[in-house]
Amino acid sequence: MLVAGEPTDADVAAAVTLRPTVELSKCYVHPGAHGAGVASALMAESLAEATASGARGMWLGVNQLNARAQRFYGKHGFTRVGVKRFLVGERYEDDYVYERPLR
Numbered sequence: 001m002l003v004a005g006e007p008t009d010a011d012v013a014a015a016v017t018l019r020p021t022v023e024l025s026k027c028y029v030h031p032g033a034h035g036a037g038v039a040s041a042l043m044a045e046s047l048a049e050a051t052a053s054g055a056r057g058m059w060l061g062v063n064q065l066n067a068r069a070q071r072f073y074g075k076h077g078f079t080r081v082g083v084k085r086f087l088v089g090e091r092y093e094d095d096y097v098y099e100r101p102l103r
Helices: 010-015 038-052 067-075
Strands: 002-004 021-024 057-063 079-088 091-101
Touching: 002 038, 010 057, 010 079, 010 091, 021 038, 038 057, 057 067, 067 091
Parallel strands: 021 057
Antiparallel strands: 002 021, 057 091, 079 091
């Protein structure tokens, strides 16, 4: 799921430098399909759609403990630019913020 527009989270808005921007909000692949190229195909389509929209960059949040996802995003040109904090129930969580240029 792609979300176009200015980030509403203050931590993200401060970390992301490319404008206009698109958030890669949701990108999930069933574990049974891991390693089959599905995630790379989804990423390629997401990047193409964001580029076609006129965005200069794409950003996403990734769990700090999810090393596999961090490697995947790095392989696709994303770099860590910050941290965002958000509330889940009564507990705060911190995600890394990753960004990459589109053009």
